[in-house]
Structure formats: C-alpha cells, structure tokens
Amino acid sequence: xxxxxxxxxxxxxxxxxxxxxxxxxxxVIVGSGAGxxxxxxxxxEAGLRVIVLEEGPYYTPAEYGSxxxxxxxxxxxxxxxxxxxxxxxQTPVIGLSAGRCxxxxxxxxxxxxxxxxxxxxxHWVGELxxxxxxxxxxxxxxxxxxxxIRVAEVPxxxxxxxxxxxxxxxxxxxxxxxxxxxxTEGCIxxxxxxxxxxxxxxxxxxxxxxxxxxxxxxxxxxxxxVERVIxxxxxxxxxxxxxxxxxxxxxxxxxxxxxxxxxVACGTLHTPILLLRSGLxxxxxxxxxxxxxxxxxxxxxxxxxxxxxxxxxxxxxYSNSFAREGITLVGVYxxxxxxxxxxxxxxxxxxxxxxxMPRHGIFGAMVHDEGGGSVRLGPSREPVLTYRMAPRDLAxxxxxxxxxxxxxxxxxxxxxxxxxxxxxxxxxxxxxxxxEQTPLDARRIECIAFHPLGSARMATxxxxxxxxxxxxxxxxxxxxxxxxxxxPTSIGVNSQVPIMTMATxxxxxxxxQMQRSTRTARHG
Amino acid sequence: MSxxxxxxxNRDWGRRAFGPxxxxxxxxxxxxxxxxxxxxxxxxxxxxxxERVADEFDLLVGAGSSDLRRGFGLxxxxxxxxxxxxxxxxxxxxxxxxxxxxxxxxxxxxxxxxLVATLFVAFKxxxxxxxxxxxxxxxxxxxDRTTISTPRTRKLAVVAxxxxxxxxxxxxxxxx
Numbered sequence: 001x002x003x004x005x006x007x008x009x010x011x012x013x014x015x016x017x018x019x020x021x022x023x024x025x026x027x028v029i030v031g032s033g034a035g036x037x038x039x040x041x042x043x044x045e046a047g048l049r050v051i052v053l054e055e056g057p058y059y060t061p062a063e064y065g066s067x068x069x070x071x072x073x074x075x076x077x078x079x080x081x082x083x084x085x086x087x088x089x090q091t092p093v094i095g096l097s098a099g100r101c102x103x104x105x106x107x108x109x110x111x112x113x114x115x116x117x118x119x120x121x122x123h124w125v126g127e128l129x130x131x132x133x134x135x136x137x138x139x140x141x142x143x144x145x146x147x148x149i150r151v152a153e154v155p156x157x158x159x160x161x162x163x164x165x166x167x168x169x170x171x172x173x174x175x176x177x178x179x180x181x182x183x184t185e186g187c188i189x190x191x192x193x194x195x196x197x198x199x200x201x202x203x204x205x206x207x208x209x210x211x212x213x214x215x216x217x218x219x220x221x222x223x224x225x226v227e228r229v230i231x232x233x234x235x236x237x238x239x240x241x242x243x244x245x246x247x248x249x250x251x252x253x254x255x256x257x258x259x260x261x262x263x264v265a266c267g268t269l270h271t272p273i274l275l276l277r278s279g280l281x282x283x284x285x286x287x288x289x290x291x292x293x294x295x296x297x298x299x300x301x302x303x304x305x306x307x308x309x310x311x312x313x314x315x316x317x318y319s320n321s322f323a324r325e326g327i328t329l330v331g332v333y334x335x336x337x338x339x340x341x342x343x344x345x346x347x348x349x350x351x352x353x354x355x356x357m358p359r360h361g362i363f364g365a366m367v368h369d370e371g372g373g374s375v376r377l378g379p380s381r382e383p384v385l386t387y388r389m390a391p392r393d394l395a396x397x398x399x400x401x402x403x404x405x406x407x408x409x410x411x412x413x414x415x416x417x418x419x420x421x422x423x424x425x426x427x428x429x430x431x432x433x434x435x436e437q438t439p440l441d442a443r444r445i446e447c448i449a450f451h452p453l454g455s456a457r458m459a460t461x462x463x464x465x466x467x468x469x470x471x472x473x474x475x476x477x478x479x480x481x482x483x484x485x486x487x488p489t490s491i492g493v494n495s496q497v498p499i500m501t502m503a504t505x506x507x508x509x510x511x512x513q514m515q516r517s518t519r520t521a522r523h524g
Numbered sequence: 525m526s527x528x529x530x531x532x533x534n535r536d537w538g539r540r541a542f543g544p545x546x547x548x549x550x551x552x553x554x555x556x557x558x559x560x561x562x563x564x565x566x567x568x569x570x571x572x573x574x575e576r577v578a579d580e581f582d583l584l585v586g587a588g589s590s591d592l593r594r595g596f597g598l599x600x601x602x603x604x605x606x607x608x609x610x611x612x613x614x615x616x617x618x619x620x621x622x623x624x625x626x627x628x629x630x631x632x633x634x635x636x637x638x639l640v641a642t643l644f645v646a647f648k649x650x651x652x653x654x655x656x657x658x659x660x661x662x663x664x665x666x667x668d669r670t671t672i673s674t675p676r677t678r679k680l681a682v683v684a685x686x687x688x689x690x691x692x693x694x695x696x697x698x699x700x
Binding site for chain 2: 065067074082189192198199311335357379443
C-alpha cells in the first residue's frame with residue numbers, strides 16, 4: 001500500500017514524489033485545462049475534497065513566459081506542437097495545437113473570448129432538445145467565467161499596425177470589423193500569447209482558477225498519467241495510473257485515487273481514449289466521433305512600409321460578416337519565427353522573403369465545420385485523429401482565402417502570400433479570384449486548428465450522446481465529463497469561454513448533488 | 525536560466541528521436557534550407573546553425589510520443605532517399621552537392637503530388653522555427669527585441685503613452 005499525497009498548498013510535481021500514492025477524496029478530476037481547473041476550483045470552494053491529476057508538467061507563468069517558442073512546444077505542447085489530424089480524401093493536413101501542462105490549452109490561447117453564438121444556442125435547444133443549454137440558462141455561468149478571467153474588450157490602441165492595414169482594407173470593402181474580447185490583465189502587446197505570455201498578463205486557468213482550488217484544499221498533481229477509470233458495479237469509484245517519473249519520463253510509480261465522483265476533463269482528443277481504455281463507451285456509437293476542429297488558415301501580405309506587426313496584441317479584432325457562410329475572420333500575428341516558417345521557398349529565396357518581415361501583415365480565418373473527425377486508440381498512448389473535410393467546408397476554406405486576400409489588397413498590400421504549398425505570391429485580386437475557381441488538391445492547403453470539440457457530446461439520450469445535459473455519463477454513474485468533448489456541435493468561435501462555461505454549469509450541479517447526498521447521509 | 529534570465533527548473537527529460545546518422549542528414553538538410561547567396565556564390569548555412577537546428581529538432585521530436593518519433597523517423601528516411609525519385613540521382617540527400625540539395629528541396633516544395641510537397645513542409649516548418657528564433661537569423665527578420673521572449677518596452681507606434689496608462693488603469697497592472 002502506498003502512502004498518501006503531501007499537501008503544502010502548491011502544485012505537487014509527480015516526478016518528484018519518488019513513489020506512488022493511494023488517496024481518497026470526494027472528486028477526482030483528470031486534466032487541469034479549461035474544463036478540469038474550473039471544476040476543481042468550484043468544487044473545492046463548495047467544500048469538497050478534490051484531487052486533480054494532470055499528465056503534463058508544471059511550469060510557472062514566469063517560467064513558460066521565458067521560453068523560446070520551440071522550447072514552449074517541446075515542454076508544454078502536446079506532441080511538441082507537431083500534432084496533426086490525418087486528412088482523409090480531399091482534406092488538408094491539419095496541424096493541431098493543444099496544451100500538455102498544468103493549465104492545459106488555456107496556457108496556449110491567444111486569449112480570445114467569445115460566448116457561443118445565439119443561433120447555436122437556438123439550434124441546441126430547438127433541434128437537439130437541450131433546453132438546459134439555452135443562452136438564458138447559461139447566462140449565470142457565462143457571467144461567472146467572464147468575471148473570474150477578467151474578460152474585456154481589446155482597446156483599439158492595442159491593434160498592431162499590421163492588423164490596422166487589414167482593418168482598413170475590410171472597411172473599404174464594407175466588411176464590419178469589431179474589437180475582440182480577451183482574458184488579459186495588463187497586456188502590453190508582446191504578440192506571442194500562444195507560447196506563454198512573457199508579461200504574465202494572460203489569465204489562463206493556471207492563473208485564474210487553480211490558485212483558488214489550491215487555496216481551498218485541492219491537491220493538483222502534475223506528471224500523473226491516468227490510465228483507467230475504476231468502475232465497480234456500474235459506478236465510477238476512482239482512477240488509477242502511473243506517475244511519469246521513470247527513465248526519460250516514462251510511466252513508473254503507480255497511483256490510485258478513490259472518489260465519490262470521477263470527472264474526466266482530458267480534452268476532445270484524450271477523453272474518449274481514457275474511456276475506451278477503461279472498457280467504457282462501447283454502448284454508444286458517438287464516443288470519439290463527430291469531432292469538429294474549426295479548420296483555420298492565415299494569409300500574409302507584404303505592404304510598402306514598415307509595420308513591425310509584432311508590436312500589438314496577438315489577436316485584437318474579428319469579423320462575423322461571413323458568419324452565414326460559416327466563416328469567422330480573426331486578426332492574428334504570431335511570433336516571427338513561426339511566420340518565417342510559413343513563407344515560401346528555401347535558401348536565399350526564403351531569406352529574401354524573411355528579410356521583408358517588418359512589412360508583413362497577417363490575418364486569419366476559421367471555418368465553422370461539420371463533424372468530420374474521429375478519435376481512435378493508437379499504437380501508443382496518443383490517440384489517432386482522422387478528419388474528412390466536408391466539400392462544403394473545403395469550399396468555405398477556399399472562400400476565406402479569397403476574402404482575406406481581397407482585404408489585404410484593399411488595405412494596400414503589394415503582394416499576398418496564400419497558405420498553399422508551392423504557390424508564388426499573388427499580385428492582383430483577379431489572380432486570387434481566379435485561383436478560387438481553379439481545381440486544387442486540398443492537401444496543398446496549409447491548415448491549422450485550435451478548437452477540437454465534440455468527441456463525447458452532450459445529448460438528451462444515450463443513443464445520440466455520451467453525457468446527459470448535466471455532464472453525467474449515460475453509461476456509468478458518478479462519471480462526469482467536463483471539457484470541449486461534450487459540446488454538442490461546432491460553435492464557430494474560439495472555445496475557451498464556452499468550455500469553461502459548460503464546466504461551470506456541470507460543477508454547480510455536481511456540487512449541489514454531492515452536498516445534498518452528504519446532508520442526507522448525515523441526517524439518516 | 526532562460527535567455528531572459530528567469531530561473532527555470534530543469535524538467536527536460538532530454539529524450540532523443542534520431543541516431544547520429546539521421547541527425548547528420550537533418551543537419552545537411554538545414555545547411556541547404558538556410559543557405560544564402562552572395563557575390564561569391566551559394567554559401568551553406570553556418571555549421572553551428574545547421575548543427576543547432578538538427579540538435580534541437582531531435583529534442584523537439586524526442587519529447588513527443590513514440591508514434592511521433594517513429595513517424596518522423598520514417599519521414600527522415602524518405603526525405604533522405606527521395607532524390608532517387610525527385611532528381612533521378614542515386615544519392616542520399618545529405619550527400620548531394622549543396623546546389624543539388626537546394627534544387628532537390630525546391631522540387632519537393634513544388635512537387636505535383638501534394639503529399640510529396642507535404643514531406644518538404646513537415647521538415648521546413650519546425651526547422652525554420654528553430655533556426656529563426658535566436659541569433660543572427662532572428663535579427664534577419666527585423667524583429668527589434670533581444671529575444672522573442674523579451675517583453676516589449678517600446679510603446680506601440682499607434683499608442684500614446686497616455687493611452688497605455690489608460691489601458692493599464694482599466695485592466696489593472698500586469699503581474700510577472
């Protein structure tokens with residue numbers, strides 16, 4: 001029998017405990033990202049004993065804020081930032097960004113905060129029968145999340161000059177541009193949020209929720225790989241796994257946590273894998289299916305004067321003018337080495353393009369996609385994600401390239417670099433419009449995705465989903481899911497606030513239920 | 525310590541993905557990918573740059589899962605042996621003269637078969653990110669801070685000092 005966990009109010013680094021552990025608590029939470037951290041804080045504040053188990057390492061904001069981009073990828077991104085969805089048929093190869101650290105993907109976001117659009121709420125209520133997910137029902141949860149992570153509009157002054165050029169182009173074309181909302185406090189526009197904020201200004205969940213969870217007695221353990229949910233007589237009663245404390249970070253010391261309730265919050269890619277490895281999910285056809293990604297791309301444009309686009313918020317504006325076409329436009333300017341990597345050519349040709357970087361502006365778009373993704377068990381502990389892009393979504397992706405290029409030219413760009421492998425820079429709008437009508441192998445499109453959603457979706461019955469409207473598994477009692485996997489459909493906007501809002505609602509219900517059962521047990 | 529002087533606890537496992545031969549092949553790829561031209565002609569990337577890029581790429585892939593390591597092992601094998609199909613030359617990519625290696629990369633990028641172009645991108649993206657994040661290569665982008673991790677000290681051109689103060693007043697002081 002192993003000993004219990006130490007507690008000193010700080011994150012416990014599993015790799016340093018030097019032994020396995022056996023613990024009991026009220027709620028064990030697997031994952032410390034936007035879902036898990038929110039659950040932990042709310043449940044701990046409600047007086048419940050909580051243990052959070054995170055597979056990734058723990059770095060402080062000061063530490064990850066000092067990483068070079070590829071150091072950040074190596075240390076706190078899943079699969080070192082080289083994770084891809086395998087495209088089936090006419091589908092681009094899609095690079096995915098996901099966190100693997102205390103705080104999860106929230107550490108890697110651009111800080112963009114959207115509520116779920118009203119028409120999506122209406123669809124969930126009207127078409128899917130999920131009355132509990134109406135805009136009105138979720139309003140208190142939205143307010144709670146936005147208060148805690150300090151959601152505020154990005155001031156116009158934080159827009160980089162590179163973004164301003166696209167904004168001017170959009171205005172000339174009659175495309176409405178709005179300021180984004182973000183969860184930052186004291187942002188000075190370093191323009192590298194997705195590798196960890198160097199000023200500690202982004203209120204990712206490791207900053208906004210986990211400290212409260214710890215202060216209310218939760219224990220958060222990093223380097224803790226959960227391998228199985230323990231099920232006894234149809235009830236989830238705990239989890240077991242191993243600490244990543246072996247040679248080269250391999251799983252070694254075993255641990256087990258027994259709990260009255262188990263919350264799985266490993267994200268859209270890993271939640272189905274944990275359930276499948278635990279022998280669960282076989283009674284529903286929807287586990288691991290219908291994954292949506294919001295496939296995204298960016299267009300780079302060369303202007304005549306120096307813009308130094310890195311001086312400003314990484315993301316500051318958006319446009320929903322094309323929402324009916326399933327396209328959201330979002331301003332973005334990432335770290336210069338990332339942008340250099342996207343420029344065409346090799347050797348001296350590439351170096352010439354890179355030297356012009358101060359005159360480049362960038363803008364992005366993402367597509368509100370149909371669920372064409374599937375998560376399956378792979379040969380190692382990582383899942384295999386396949387994605388078949390619907391022809392409609394491919395057309396949307398190509399349309400978004402044209403829109404972004406038109407904005408760039410209208411903003412005064414001299415050349416536009418499209419995210420298509422091996423393509424020379426475009427010099428006129430006509431060239432870009434003609435290209436949209438030309439057949440193109442989709443696998444030439446450079447595509448990225450940041451919001452995998454929906455692999456264990458919420459539904460009104462077990463035939464159509466994995467969890468009920470309270471996040472509880474249909475298959476096993478006392479098992480809850482609280483991450484992006486439970487979103488019933490694609491939402492077409494950045495997902496951190498929606499995930500946190502759904503987790504808040506699940507946490508409130510679970511806290512009420514557990515407090516009620518505790519009172520009942522006490523009073524006989 | 526990080527390059528910004530922040531004390532970083534060493535949590536790196538230092539796991540590698542490639543053997544010495546594969547690492548040399550990736551360095552040869554980097555030598556061509558980051559080559560330059562001057563009046564004297566084509567010049568390979570400095571050896572220190574090519575070796576640093578290969579070493580850090582090895583650590584980057586090594587930090588991933590066994591699937592990722594195996595996947596990139598296969599891709600590295602393919603990119604090393606594809607000159608046979610792309611250039612019609614019975615030679616490993618790493619043993620081609622520099623000009624031919626560059627021509628090989630150019631043809632990979634513009635290959636008619638999209639998946640072949642993807643092979644080029646699979647290496648170009650991470651290798652370029654590693655190459656251009658420090659030193660002279662970072663400087664060549666025009667980036668005007670010491671490192672990518674250096675917080676901005678200069679005010680935005682479009683922001684007056686009073687506006688910055690107003691932003692801080694409205695949103696509270698930054699931490700860290």
